[in-house]
Amino acid sequence: MRFLFKLLVLLVALALAAGAAAWWWTTQPLALAAPKVEISVPGGASLRTAANQAVKGGVQTHADLLYWYFRLAARDQHIQPGAYEVTAGMRAADLLDKLVRGDRIELPVTLVEGWTFKQVREALAKAESLTQESAGMSEAELMKQLGKPGVPAEGRFFPDTYRYAKNSSDLGVLRHAMRLMDERLAAAWSQRAADTPLKSPEQALTLASIVEKETGKPEDRPLIAGVFINRLKIGMPLQTDPTxxxxxxxxxxxxxRKRDLTTDTPYNTYTRKGLPPTPIAMPGKAALMAAVQPAETRALYFVARGDGTSHFSGSLGEHNAAVRKYQLGGQ
Structure with missing residues (x-):
């Protein structure tokens, strides 16, 4: 009997010691193979898989110990897939919290004002650790995948810097940029001038893309838009080189070349009146607002001064004089 009592006391002591050791382990920073290690949790991963991946990635502890902690502490919470960074000083609780919140490694990609859709696709193709799910898709297939079948892709994405989870899909970035352009365009259209000749948000988007490509200095956007609005009102061709x-x-x-200006195409605004059939680039917020709220001006022409700004003229004679002064050296 005395032996059994002593054995019981020993077992209780060992259990208390193990419990104390386990509690102490939870309060300590995780040992790492480097100051920062990266772990990858696949979609649908179990808590055990997450623990194994953490150890595989450089968290220096026993996978079973980490798994049992996750199992006891996670309760009904679910971990999110993705790539995660574990840094010095993090405890097991911090790691679990990061996995549950989906605090993944994120990387930036910038879409620039005035870029064409071709340039957007090229930038996404070069983006670090971005899964190229749209590779091989035609423009029509891609827009269908994004929920806008039959809508031209040009100009439909808002220029901005987007952050994406490592190894996520390029379609996610495009979806975000498209949604943001929809919001910005709707906001601009709701503030349009009462006398605008533009008939729809899509026309505003197209004009804004032209303004974006024609503008050298930001402060000229409203005036450039004013020139094009004036031309639309009187049925004068826009005559803009970027289209x-x-x-x-x-x-x-x-x-x-001159032959380019005289050869008719749907985008030749020298041979055709009105707006081209689609936007020609991605306009930013300022260009969108300029298109719907242009400056009040009598100007019908403008020419680049050579310093990024433009000279605006109300008559062809004045415009020709400005061309001689700024582009032909006063000839």
Missing amino acids: VIYGLGDKFDGNL
């Missing part, structure tokens, strides 16, 4: 260049596509070699 012609866009229509040339890969044929454009950097030099716009």
Whole structure:
């Protein structure tokens, strides 16, 4: 009997010691193979898989110990898949909290004002650790995948810097950028001038894309938009080079020739009146607002001064004089 009592006391002592050791372990920072280690949790991973992945990634503890902690502490919470960074000083509780919240490693990709959709796709293709789910998709297939079948992709994505979880899909970035452009365009259209000749938000988007490509200095946007609005009101061709260049596509070699301005295409605003059939680039917020709230001006022409700004003219004679002064050296 005395032996059994002593054995019981020993077992209780061992249990208390083990419990104390386990409690102490939870209060200590996790040992890491480096100051920062990265772990990858696949979709649908169990708590055991997450623990195994943590140890595989450089968390220096026993996987079973980490698993049992996760199992006891997680309760009904679920972990999120993705790539995670574990840094010095983090405890098991901090790691579990990060996995539950989905606090994944995020990377930035920037879509620039004035870029074409082709440039957007090129940037996404080069983005670090971004899964190229849209690779091989045509523009039509991609837009269908994003929930806008039949809608041209050009201009439909808002230029901004987007952060994405490592190894996530490029479609997620595009979906976010498309949703943001929808919001910005709707907000701008709701503030349109009462006398605008624009008939729809899509027309505003197209004009904004032209303003974006024509603007050298930000402060000129409303005036440039004012010129184009004036031309639309009187049925005068927009006569803007960026639309012609866009229509040339890969044929454009950097030099716009007279024959390019006289050869008719859907995007040649010298041979056709009104707006081109689609936007020609991604406009930013300022260009959207300029398109719907242009400056009040009598100008019908503008020419680049050579310093990024433009000279605006109300008559062809004044415009020709400005061209001679700023582009022909006073000839």
